[in-house]
Amino acid sequence: MGNGMGVIGGGSFAARQYRGSAQTSGKPGDFGKFLHSEEDKSTQRKEAEEPAGEKTTRPEPDDALDYRKQLQEHMAQMLENIKHGTIQPKFKIGAQEFTHEEWRDLIEKIDAAEEDLREQLEAELEAAKAEAEKKAAQKESENEVP
Secondary structure (H helix, E strand, O other), rough: OOOOOOOOOOOHHHHHHHHHHHHHHOOOOOOHHHHHHHHHHHHHHHHHEEEEEEEOOOHHHHHHHHHHHHHHHHHHHHHHHHHHHOOOOOEEEEEEEEEEHHHHHHHHHHHHHHHHHHHHHHHHHHHHHHHHHHHHHHHHHHHHOO
C-alpha cells in the first residue's frame, strides 16, 4: 500500500532505481552517493535544456539556512511577545482570525444587533395588535348601530 509519500510497490522511485542499479552493477554502494549522482544527472539535463542566456538562479544551501534562522528568530520574538502580553494569540475561525478581545467585541456587536432587531419586531407586533384591536372595535361599533 505504501506510506503516503509517493511509495508504490515497495519503495520510492529513487530507492527502486537504486536497487535496480545495485543489482545490475553487483555492488550495493552508498544510497546517498546514488541520490547525489541522480541529482547531478537531472541538473545536467536541465542545464542542457535551458538556453544559455536564460539561466535561472537557485538559492544556495546557505540561503536556506539563513531563511530558517530568520524564521526561528521571528518565532522566538513572537513567543516572547505572547508571554509578555504585547501581542495576543489569534485563533482562526473560518476565513478570519480573532484575538480574545476581537472575538468578545464581535459577539457584543452581534448581541446588540439581535437585541435591536428583537425590539423592532416587538414594536411592530404591538403596533399590528393595536391596529387589529382598533379595527375589531370599529366593526363592533358599526354592527351595533341599526
